[in-house]
Amino acid sequence: MNKPKILILGAGYGGMISATKLPKYLGKNEATITLVNKHNYHYQSTWLHEPAAGTLPADRARILIKDVIDTNRVEFIQDTVTLINKDENKVVLEKSGEIDYDYLIISLGFESATFGIKGMKENGLAIENLNSVRQIREHIEYQFSCYHCTEKKEDERLNIVVGGGGFTGVEFLGELANRIPELCKEYDIDRKLVRIINVEGSPSILPMFDKELVAYAISRLESKGVEFKFGYLIKECLGNKVIIEKKSTKETEEIMAGTVVWTGGVRGNHIVEDSGFDVVRGRVNVTNQLRVPGYDNIFVIGDCANTPDPNSDRPYPTTAQITIQQALYLSKNMPKVLNGEDYEPFVFNNMGTVASLGHGDAIGIIFGKTKLKGTSAAAMKKIIDDRYLLKLGGIGLVLKKGKLNLLSK
Amino acid sequence: MNKPKILILGAGYGGMISATKLPKYLGKNEATITLVNKHNYHYQSTWLHEPAAGTLPADRARILIKDVIDTNRVEFIQDTVTLINKDENKVVLEKSGEIDYDYLIISLGFESATFGIKGMKENGLAIENLNSVRQIREHIEYQFSCYHCTEKKEDERLNIVVGGGGFTGVEFLGELANRIPELCKEYDIDRKLVRIINVEGSPSILPMFDKELVAYAISRLESKGVEFKFGYLIKECLGNKVIIEKKSTKETEEIMAGTVVWTGGVRGNHIVEDSGFDVVRGRVNVTNQLRVPGYDNIFVIGDCANTPDPNSDRPYPTTAQITIQQALYLSKNMPKVLNGEDYEPFVFNNMGTVASLGHGDAIGIIFGKTKLKGTSAAAMKKIIDDRYLLKLGGIGLVLKKGKLNLLSK
Numbered sequence: 001m002n003k004p005k006i007l008i009l010g011a012g013y014g015g016m017i018s019a020t021k022l023p024k025y026l027g028k029n030e031a032t033i034t035l036v037n038k039h040n041y042h043y044q045s046t047w048l049h050e051p052a053a054g055t056l057p058a059d060r061a062r063i064l065i066k067d068v069i070d071t072n073r074v075e076f077i078q079d080t081v082t083l084i085n086k087d088e089n090k091v092v093l094e095k096s097g098e099i100d101y102d103y104l105i106i107s108l109g110f111e112s113a114t115f116g117i118k119g120m121k122e123n124g125l126a127i128e129n130l131n132s133v134r135q136i137r138e139h140i141e142y143q144f145s146c147y148h149c150t151e152k153k154e155d156e157r158l159n160i161v162v163g164g165g166g167f168t169g170v171e172f173l174g175e176l177a178n179r180i181p182e183l184c185k186e187y188d189i190d191r192k193l194v195r196i197i198n199v200e201g202s203p204s205i206l207p208m209f210d211k212e213l214v215a216y217a218i219s220r221l222e223s224k225g226v227e228f229k230f231g232y233l234i235k236e237c238l239g240n241k242v243i244i245e246k247k248s249t250k251e252t253e254e255i256m257a258g259t260v261v262w263t264g265g266v267r268g269n270h271i272v273e274d275s276g277f278d279v280v281r282g283r284v285n286v287t288n289q290l291r292v293p294g295y296d297n298i299f300v301i302g303d304c305a306n307t308p309d310p311n312s313d314r315p316y317p318t319t320a321q322i323t324i325q326q327a328l329y330l331s332k333n334m335p336k337v338l339n340g341e342d343y344e345p346f347v348f349n350n351m352g353t354v355a356s357l358g359h360g361d362a363i364g365i366i367f368g369k370t371k372l373k374g375t376s377a378a379a380m381k382k383i384i385d386d387r388y389l390l391k392l393g394g395i396g397l398v399l400k401k402g403k404l405n406l407l408s409k
Numbered sequence: 410m411n412k413p414k415i416l417i418l419g420a421g422y423g424g425m426i427s428a429t430k431l432p433k434y435l436g437k438n439e440a441t442i443t444l445v446n447k448h449n450y451h452y453q454s455t456w457l458h459e460p461a462a463g464t465l466p467a468d469r470a471r472i473l474i475k476d477v478i479d480t481n482r483v484e485f486i487q488d489t490v491t492l493i494n495k496d497e498n499k500v501v502l503e504k505s506g507e508i509d510y511d512y513l514i515i516s517l518g519f520e521s522a523t524f525g526i527k528g529m530k531e532n533g534l535a536i537e538n539l540n541s542v543r544q545i546r547e548h549i550e551y552q553f554s555c556y557h558c559t560e561k562k563e564d565e566r567l568n569i570v571v572g573g574g575g576f577t578g579v580e581f582l583g584e585l586a587n588r589i590p591e592l593c594k595e596y597d598i599d600r601k602l603v604r605i606i607n608v609e610g611s612p613s614i615l616p617m618f619d620k621e622l623v624a625y626a627i628s629r630l631e632s633k634g635v636e637f638k639f640g641y642l643i644k645e646c647l648g649n650k651v652i653i654e655k656k657s658t659k660e661t662e663e664i665m666a667g668t669v670v671w672t673g674g675v676r677g678n679h680i681v682e683d684s685g686f687d688v689v690r691g692r693v694n695v696t697n698q699l700r701v702p703g704y705d706n707i708f709v710i711g712d713c714a715n716t717p718d719p720n721s722d723r724p725y726p727t728t729a730q731i732t733i734q735q736a737l738y739l740s741k742n743m744p745k746v747l748n749g750e751d752y753e754p755f756v757f758n759n760m761g762t763v764a765s766l767g768h769g770d771a772i773g774i775i776f777g778k779t780k781l782k783g784t785s786a787a788a789m790k791k792i793i794d795d796r797y798l799l800k801l802g803g804i805g806l807v808l809k810k811g812k813l814n815l816l817s818k
Contacts, residue, residue: 039597058595131557134596138547138554145547148540186467187543188448 004031004338007091007101009081010269011037011065012045013320014107014302016392017327023073025331031338033073034101036093038080040065043130045109046320047385049168052133052261053175054141054183055359062130063401068393081108084275086295103297103337105330106284108269110303110318113281115265119237120163124262127168136261143258144187156256158194161242163234164264165200167208167355170217172263173198174358177224191225197255199229199244201264206363208317208353213363216373220357229255234264266318268304280306285315288345289333290326301326307346316348324388325349354381413440413747416500416510418490419678420446420474421454422729423516423711425801426736432482434740440747442482443510445502447489449474452539454518455729456794458577461542461670462584463550463592464768471539472810477802490517493684495704512706512746514739515693517678519712519727522690524674528646529572533671536577545670552667553596565665567603570651572643573673574609576617576764579626581672582607583767586633600634606664608638608653610673615772617726617762622772625782629766638664643673675727677713689715694724697754699739710735716755731757733797763790 006022008015019035026033043062050056065076079093090100112126125136143157160176162169176196184191198205198221205228206214218228229244236243241256268282277284277292283306284292290305292298302323306315316322325348333343354364354377362377372380386402398404415431417424428444435442452471459465474485488502499509521535534545552566569585571578585605593600607614607630614637615623627637638653645652650665677691686693686701692715693701699714701707711732715724725731734757742752763773763786771786781789795811807813 131597135551135554135558138551142544142547142551145544149544188540 003029004102005100006031006033006103006105006334007099008033008035008105008107009084009091010106010108010302011035011039011042012107012109012302013323013388014109014327015105016042016065016068017324018105018107018301018331019069019074020392021328021331022334023070025335026338028073030335031103032075034075034077034099035065035069036077036079036081036091036099037065038078039130040078041130042068044385044388045129048127048130048133049172049175049356051130052127052136052172053179054137055175055179058130058134058137060401063393063397068397081271084271084277086275086277086292086298089297101297103334104299106272106298106300106304107302107323107327108271108304110266111269111282112262113265113267114262117234117237117262120234120260120262123237123239124163124260126262127172136259140259141183144183144189147187147189154258155193156240157258158189159255159257160194160196160259160261161234161255161257162196162198163237163242163260163262165198165202165205165228165230166263167206169198169200169263170205170221171356172261173221173226174224174356174361177221177226178358180225194225195227195257196225197227197229197257199232199234199242199255201231201233201247203230205230206355209355209363209365210371213365213371213373217355217357217363220361224358234262237262266303272300272304283315283318289343290330290346299330301330307348310345310347319353320388321351321353322348324391352380354384356381412438413511414509415440415442415512415514415743416508417442417444417514417516418493418500419515419517419711420444420448420451421516421518421711422732422797423518423736424514425451425474425477426733427514427516427710427740428478428483429801430737430740431743432479434744435747437482439744440512441484443484443486443508444474444478445486445488445490445500445508446474447487448539449487450539451477453794453797454538457536457539457542458581458584458765460539461536461545461581462588463546464584464588467539467543467546469810472802472806477806490680493680493686495684495686495701495707498706510706512743513708515681515707515709515713516711516732516736517680517713519675520678520691521671522674522676523671526572526643526646526671529643529669529671532646532648533572533669535671536581545668549668550592553592553598556596556598563667564602565649566667567598568664568666569603569605569668569670570643570664570666571605571607572646572651572669572671574607574611574614574637574639575672576615578607578609578672579614579630580765581670582630582635583633583765583770586630586635587767589634603634604636604666605634606636606638606666608641608643608651608664610640610642610656612639614639615764618764618772618774619780622774622780622782626764626766626772629770633767643671646671675712681709681713692724692727698742698752699735699755708739710739716757719754719756725757728762729797730760730762733800734758761789763793765790 041062047061051058079096083092090098112128114120231247232244235245245252273279284300285306286300290299303318309316336343352366356362360378362381364372364377382403386398389397417427450471456470460467488505492501499507521537523529640656641653644654654661682688693709694715695709699708712727718725745752761775765771769787771790773781773786791812795807798806
């Protein structure tokens with residue numbers, strides 16, 4: 001009669017795959033499953049660079065949770081987690097109060113990390129969630145709309161500084177470079193007046209790709225008008241400019257910019273740290289069975305977990321791909337967990353990585369070594385995006401929210 | 410050999426009708442015609458409430474000048490007028506320097522007049538031109554996009570105060586009331602949180618309409634969520650609020666609002682005043698032949714003119730309708746002007762007035778007394794809008810930029 005209660009926190013990639021797959025591995029009488037999320041929707045955090053630039057409607061990057069989960073099997077509570085009371089097996093929610101669990105899956109996702117850069121939190125914008133990217137899109141558009149309305153035209157207002165040349169930063173640059181000509185047309189602004197400037201501390205972008213692909217990405221982005229400042233750190237972000245420092249010489253300079261978007265770092269959701277878990281950058285060092293050391297009934301997956309890589313001293317990088325695999329792994333092994341049986345450690349199977357450079361262009365590595373660039377990589381990116389939707393909600397979801405033109409639209 | 414030079418300043422309703430009609434009344438050898446305008450486009454100033462609210466793409470409210478004028482007959486100069494040197498028959502342009510004329514048609518349009526309301530010029534937005542309405546649209550949308558991004562939700566951010574209950578104010582309120590639900594959907598905001606507040610000094614709106622139509626307009630707008638503050642003056646406009654004063658009691662109160670749009674007054678273009686013409690609110694008291702007293706070769710039409718109404722002590726109100734009739738009148742009589750002949754005084758033929766209350770709704774009076782409201786008035790409004798396009802650029806322009814669904818789109 002006392003069915004074990006499985007509680008999933010967060011409806012990102014990890015939470016959503018868990019909520020849709022657990023019912024397939026567990027019978028109705030074996031466990032109750034509850035999903036808590038602060039919004040009534042799930043969004044694709046790997047697509048956020050598109051609505052941020054305004055090249056994809058924000059609504060296309062989200063899915064109503066109840067359209068995907070089986071509400072006969074999974075109870076959905078729309079509420080915000082404020083604390084995990086791990087020693088009493090309870091979670092505190094903002095509106096609904098306390099909720100208890102027997103097994104907890106923490107999949108609360110990432111937050112932007114500004115590493116204490118002065119003013120970045122206050123004056124910079126982050127590609128963090130659907131709310132923040134809609135704000136980025138509108139902030140940029142508002143700057144453009146103001147351009148012809150001031151007594152003296154302020155060209156700096158049009159400049160956009162993107163901090164960080166990692167995955168998100170580069171994908172955003174690609175979309176932005178495509179979007180700017182449209183904005184210039186809408187607001188009667190000469191494209192030459194608009195600068196897109198990427199500031200990156202290391203000597204190049206996208207460390208996960210080899211030199212040839214990176215060179216291709218840089219040249220493609222430069223041809224679309226992106227300027228790169230490699231080897232520079234952002235020291236301070238003010239309302240209308242950033243102060244950057246050349247790492248080698250410590251010389252500083254200013255870049256005037258009406259918009260500053262920070263993509264230079266992420267960390268695990270602060271709730272995990274606030275709840276007293278041992279964390280590194282907000283992430284729990286989980287066991288190879290994705291358990292929290294000392295708390296066998298608590299699992300952490302996705303961006304709040306440092307997952308041991310058996311072939312390396314360092315944990316796996318946190319990506320959507322690994323999160324989805326973790327959720328699938330955990331769902332499959334949950335019957336064993338409930339029975340107190342042992343199960344195989346988690347091993348990440350790297351299917352490859354594709355970074356978009358804007359519509360129709362991308363770079364990628366698949367099957368461990370096959371390099372792709374240009375349209376073939378862009379097509380692969382869409383396949384990856386749609387494959388996730390297929391996994392999550394079947395072909396209906398792919399047709400509704402997918403990126404491949406499967407139906408003539 | 411020395412053909413008289415006719416110079417038209419401004420490509421609003423008056424300038425555009427003049428530039429398209431003058432060549433029909435004057436032979437190629439009778440005069441040269443030059444049109445100066447600061448943009449390469451003409452925009453429909455009576456449509457501005459729509460792009461301001463975001464219910465019509467801004468580009469739909471404009472027409473490229475060279476798509477409409479006959480460039481074999483009319484020389485177009487894209488430049489900004491800085492001064493009219495009326496005693497030397499010269500006009501000073503920002504980039505091209507001086508240009509001389511034998512006959513001058515001043516049709517430089519209106520500007521917003523804030524009557525010295527403290528902070529209104531700095532913190533309020535005006536429905537003034539295409540640049541300013543794109544900024545209004547984006548300002549409102551930016552406020553909505555910020556709502557979910559602040560630590561504490563600031564409901565006041567969503568409030569929109571519209572100052573003035575005249576034609577433009579009311580038409581803007583109608584569009585805004587239609588637009589807000591769309592914005593709420595896009596930004597996940599409860600419609601009930603958003604206030605649209607009209608502040609009007611007189612006891613009602615739209616003084617040009619009778620009580621029955623005004624009551625209909627108020628009730629329709631209230632049903633769409635517009636609040637009216639009649640008998641209140643805006644005393645001060647700050648960044649995030651307005652201070653209003655009840656006229657009867659002089660009591661003041663504050664209304665918090667993230668957006669303030671001022672529609673409470675207009676005046677003639679400041680260039681006319683700057684050039685030393687005798688003006689009242691930037692408008693020249695022209696003769697009944699639309700001439701500037703003392704300057705027989707200078708004509709003023711549209712919003713820079715106070716045109717005598719033979720049946721009243723007061724000049725005609727400035728509207729697009731009267732401006733178009735003035736431009737037609739002047740074009741037709743220009744052969745007589747060039748020959749030094751006398752011609753009949755200008756008489757305004759009031760075809761009626763229709764005020765939009767948002768998509769599918771309006772109030773109007775046509776043929777002097779027929780009252781219209783609801784869909785019939787809305788249809789009449791579209792007919793009026795399209796009739797102007799027909800006059801300006803023929804059926805092709807109606808199909809391209811018109812509002813009636815003449816072709817299935």
